[in-house]
Amino acid sequence: MMTVRVLAFAGLREIVGSSVEVACPAGARIGDVWSMLERMHPALSRWNDTVRFARNGTVVGADAAISQGDEIALLPPVGGG
Amino acid sequence: MTLSFVHGPLDIAALRAAVADPACGAIVVFEGTVRDREESGREVVALDYEAYEPMACAETDAIAAEATERWGALRVLVTHRLGTVPAGETAVVVAVAAPHRDAAFAACAYVIGELKARAAIWKREVYRDGGSAWIANDAGERAARR
Numbered sequence: 001m002m003t004v005r006v007l008a009f010a011g012l013r014e015i016v017g018s019s020v021e022v023a024c025p026a027g028a029r030i031g032d033v034w035s036m037l038e039r040m041h042p043a044l045s046r047w048n049d050t051v052r053f054a055r056n057g058t059v060v061g062a063d064a065a066i067s068q069g070d071e072i073a074l075l076p077p078v079g080g081g
Numbered sequence: 082m083t084l085s086f087v088h089g090p091l092d093i094a095a096l097r098a099a100v101a102d103p104a105c106g107a108i109v110v111f112e113g114t115v116r117d118r119e120e121s122g123r124e125v126v127a128l129d130y131e132a133y134e135p136m137a138c139a140e141t142d143a144i145a146a147e148a149t150e151r152w153g154a155l156r157v158l159v160t161h162r163l164g165t166v167p168a169g170e171t172a173v174v175v176a177v178a179a180p181h182r183d184a185a186f187a188a189c190a191y192v193i194g195e196l197k198a199r200a201a202i203w204k205r206e207v208y209r210d211g212g213s214a215w216i217a218n219d220a221g222e223r224a225a226r227r
Contacts, residue, residue, distance in 0.1 A: 009133055010203035011215040050217075050225040054201075057135050073133055073201075077217035077225040080130070080137070080161060080202025081113045081173050081193060 002026055002068035004033065012051070012074045015041045024066070030055065031062030033072055050077050084141035084159045084200070086134060091160050096176045100156040105178040107185035111193050113175075117168040119216075124209035127167045133201035137161075144195040154179045154188035161202060172204075198224050 003023050008016040022033055030053045038044045044051075054073040055064055066072065097110050115128050145157040156178040166172045175193045179185035196202075198220035207213045217225070 007133065009131060009201070010205070013131075050222065052225055054133075054136060057139065059136075073136070075133070075136075075201060076203065076215070078198070078200060078202055078221035079204040079215065079217050080132070080200045080221075081197040081218065 004066055004070045004072050006072045008074040010076050012076050015043050028066060030064045030066055047076055082138055083145040083157055084138045086161055086163050088164045091171050091174050093174050096158055096160055096174050100158050100176040100178040102156050102178050105155055106180055107182035108178045109185040109189040111175040111189050112171045113173040114171050115166050115168045119206055125168055125206050126209050127165050127207045129165050129205040130163045131203050132163060136201040140200050141196060144192055148188040148191050152184040152188040154184055157192055
């Protein structure tokens with residue numbers, strides 16, 4: 001097992017919390033973390049088509065590998081300006 | 082760093098002064114202000130902003146570099162408010178200084194357009210009737226679905 005820090009923003013933050021620690025099996029990918037969170041919070045399914053992910057500050061795809069201690073950010077569609 | 086965040090009113094004159102450059106013949110300052118109605122006419126009293134600050138700053142640096150590459154814009158600075166911004170107040174300021182006005186206008190439009198589409202910033206509309214909703218920019222929604 002390994003643990004990663006998950007940051008969530010805007011509507012996702014209201015469901016997941018702004019910063020949570022998630023334990024996942026070795027070899028897990030970012031999409032697996034999303035699936036685990038979605039099982040805990042079914043309301044997240046609304047973002048399945050639009051959520052993007054960042055690993056340690058860089059946008060990556062759902063198939064990106066993760067490592068112990070990574071900071072994973074869940075990014076809904078942006079609304080700045 | 083191109084982008085800075087502030088909690089509270091923006092100092093627009095300071096941002097304008099910070100991009101001023103003797104080699105530039107034009108300064109364009111764009112202010113994005115909070116409208117008091119959303120598209121369907123529902124009355125908006127404020128916007129609440131939040132950001133993933135390190136990512137938003139890195140992306141805005143990249144946008145400024147693209148603008149400089151394309152238009153030779155010499156100086157680009159952006160300040161964005163976080164937290165609650167009441168209707169009528171300024172939420173974001175983009176200041177661009179360039180040797181000539183065509184470049185300054187074009188670069189300023191590019192920077193605010195790309196910031197709205199790409200920067201890790203979010204807003205919630207707070208309505209007069211007590212409700213609220215997170216609102217994605219059209220371009221932000223398109224980027225997410227790519």
